[in-house]
Amino acid sequence: MQKKDRLNIYIIGVGGQGIGLLSEVLIRAADYAGLNLRGVDTHGLAQRGGTVQSHLRLGEGIHSPLIQKNKADLVISLERTEALRGINNYLKHKGTIIYYNTSWQTLDVRLRNKKEVQAKDIIKAAQKKEAELIEVYKDDLKEARMQNVVVLGEIAKRKMVPQIKREDYLKAIDDLMKGEKLKNNISLFKAILD
Amino acid sequence: MKSMGKMLLKNQGFSEIVIGNTALVRAMIESKTRVITSYPGSPMPETAEAIKSIKKENRPFYFEFSTNEKVATEIAFGAAINGHLSTVFFKSVGLNVAADSFVQLPLMKIKGGMVVVVGDDPGANSSQNEQDNRHYAHLSYMPVFEPSDPQEVYEYYKIAAEQSQKREMPVLLRLSTHVCHAKQKVHFKAYKEITFDNSPKFFSHSENHIPITSKVFPMKKRALNRLEKLKDYANQTNLNQLVDNGNKDKGVITAGLPYLSLRDVLEDIENPPDILKLGVVYPLPERPIKKFLQEHKEIKILEELDNVLEKEIKVIAFDNNIKTKIIGKQDLEDWVNEYTPYKVKKVMQKTWPKIFKLEPEVENLMEVENRPAQLCPGCGHRSAFYVIKQVLSENDITVADIGCHTLGFLPPYEMGEVLLSMGHSTSTGTGLSLFNKERKVVSFLGDSTMFHAGLPGIVNAVYNDHNITLIIMENGTTAMTGHQNHPASGSNFNKKIKPVKIREILKGMGVESIYETDTYAQSKLKKIIKKAINEEGFSVVIASHPCMLKFTREARKNNNFKNNKVIIDQDICEQIHECVEEFGCPSFSIKENGEVNVNKDLCIGDGSCIQTCPVNAINIKRTEGGIK
16 A cells, blocks of 8 residues: 555544444454554543544554644544544544544633533634535434444445445444444444445 | 454464553463562553453463552562462552562572562653652662563563573562553464373471571572672673664663663664664673673663663673763753653754754644543442532541542642551541641551551551541442452452451541441531531541442443433523532533533443532433333
8 A cells, every 4th residue: 555545534522422432433444455554542531521532554664553743644634623623633634534523512601701612613623624524313213322433334334445345344343342332333333324 | 353362371472452461461371470470550550450361270370469469579589489480560650669678688598589560650640650660670679671562572571480490589560551552463383281280399497498597698698699690691682672773872771661662763864873772671691781881982871661671781880891872861851751752852853963864843723722531420439429528627637549530639628738658647647637736637548558558557546546538439349450350359360259348447546436427418428527527536437428430331231231221401591500610510512601510421420410400400311212
C-alpha cells in the first residue's frame, strides 16, 4: 500500500458512549480486510463522563499509534460538542467528519458559563476546513448505547474505509459480542447498511 | 465471540490484535511466570482483565490483587526467593508505595527471577504526576528494559524474565500509558505447559537475606557487579536498534514510545538523521552509544520526561573525549507531557529548525471547553457532597483523597481542596487542624484506598487524639480503575470471602465516634455530619452507597435493569435550578430559556435527585416493561 492509501481515523465521544467498542470493531474489520494497523484508546478517567478518544491508523509504514494534530482523514464523533473538538484538533484540511447528533451537555454549559454547541457550529467548522460533513441521527433508536452501531452502519454503507467490506465488519462484530447483544447489534447494523 | 482466555493459553503460535497489557500476559505465560501480583491503577489494570479472562483453574500461575503495591511487591519477592519466577505490576506512582521494599530487591539473590512491571504515565492521563521511574532503577541498581509497542512488550518481558532468572536479579520493565494501551497485531510464539516444581527453594543457611550493618556492603557490591555484567549483555543485545539513514552528520538517540513518534515525524524529512533506539536503558549500552556518537557530528537525545539518558550519555562522551555536539533538553517545555508525534515534531523543530518545519497553526472558529471526568449519574458521592457542602461553612477545610470522589473538587461541589497521594487525607487533615480553632477540617477517603494506605493515618488520629472528621466514601469497590474488589467487597480476585467490616476495623483501631448511613438518605446524612463535625476529637462518618455504574452494568448483564427515568414536571418547575446548579447530576440539561430537561441517554432512574427539588417538580417515570 502506498502512503496515499493510508488512513488516519480519529474517534471521539464521551465516556459511556461505547467509543471503545466502535474502535475495536473498526480495527478488527480493518484486519479482516488485510490492512496493517495500529491504534490506541486514550481514556484516562473515561468511564466518568469525560472526553474519550481513540486513534486508528491504517496502511503500511506507520509507527506511532497516535495521529498528529490536524492529520486525521476521518473524524468520527458520537456527540456534537466532541465533534467540534475533533474537527478543531484532529481533522485535516478537506477531511471527512461523521457525527451522531446528540448532545451531552458539558458542566460549563449546565452551569450556564458556556453556550451549547449547535449543529450549525459543526457545519461552519467543517466548512472552514473544507471538509465533508455527515450528520447521523436515528429517531426511533430505543437504546442510546447503540448509537455507536448506527454510526458504524453509516460508515460501512458509505464505504468510508473503502478497503473494508461488509463481511469484514460482520466478522469483527461477531468477534466481540455474543448472545442477545450480538443479535441486536447485528440486526441494527444490517438495517442501516442494507 | 472470541475468547481471550482461550487465546492466551493456545499451544501453537498465533497472531492477534491486542493491547500491550494483554501481550504482557501471554509473555508471562510463555515465560512460565508462577506468581503474579498487583494493585489496580491505570495504565495497568487491563493486564488483570486479561488474566481474569482465563478461568481460575486453567491459570498456570497464581494471581492476586493485593491490598497495595508494597504488599504485592513483597509477595512476588517472597515467591521468587522460594524459587518461583514472579512478577508484580502497578502504575507509576504505585512504585512510591512499593519503594521501601522495591529498593532492597537488587541487594537480594532472587533465585526464581522477578520482573517488576511499572506503567509510567507521561502526560498524567490518570495520575497525580508524571514521575519518571527510571530514577528508582538508578537509586536501587535495577536494570531497566523499555519496549515501545505491544510486540516489544511481549518480547522484552520474555527477555527480561530470562535475564532475571539467569542472573538471579530483579529487572524492571518500564512501560508507559500508550505502550500499555496501544493496539496492533502481535505475533506470539508457541507455548507448552510444563509441570512445575513446587518444592520450596528458600534456605537461609546458604544465602544471606538480612541486609543489616556491615552485611549490606557485600550485598551492595554484588548488586553493582551484576549491573556491570548486565552491561555486557546490553552492549551486544539486538534490543538496541540502529536505523541507518546514511546520515553522517546527525543522529538521534531515543527509546520507547518517542521512538515511534520520531519515525512518523521523519517521514516527511529529506536526509533524515540516523536513529539509535535503546532497548535497555539502564545500564546503558556504552559500546553502541560510543560508536554512534563518534560517527556523527551532532546528536539529539530525544527522551520523554527527565534527562536521564542525556546526563549519562554526556558522561560517556566526556570520559571518552568525544567532541560530538550533544543536544538534550532545551527548555522546560521539553520536560513536560507525553512525546506524541506532534510533540516530538515541536521538540525536533527546536533542535534542528532548518530540517524540521511546523505547519502554521490554523485558528479555530470556536473553541470548545474541556470536558473533565465527572461523577456518574446516580453516584452516591454526589448525594454526599451535596449534603456536606450544605452543612460546612465556606471557611471550613476539606481534604481530598484518591478515587472517584476526588472529582468532588470540581464545581458545583468544590469539596476536597488539597491532594497528595493515596490515603494521605486523614494525616494531611490532621496537620491542617493544628493550632486551628476557627476552621473545621473534614477529610475524605475511599474504601479501597483506606485499605491501601489509609489505615496508619486513622490510627494516628486516634493515638495522638486529633480533632478532625473523616468521611469514608464507601462504594463497595475500587471504582475509578475499573471496579476491582477490595477487602470489604466480599470477594477477592479468585473467590468469595467474608467481607472485612470497615466499622469493625475502625472500632478495633480505637475510633470511638463512628457514624454510618447510606448517602441517598440525605436528611439523616445531614444530621450525622452536623453532629460529627461539632464533636471534639476524631470522628468518622461512613457515607455509603454502592457504585451505581457497577450496579447498573450488572443489572443490565443480568437482564433486570429497570430502565426508569426521572422527568421534570414543567408545570411545577419554577426554574430554581437546584438540580442543575447545586446537585449537578449530568443527566440534567438546560435550555437557553432556563428550562430544565432530563437527558434520557444518561439518566439511570435512581431518583437520588428527587429530594433535592425545593418544589417537588421531579418525578420518577417508570418505563413500560421496565418493572419486573
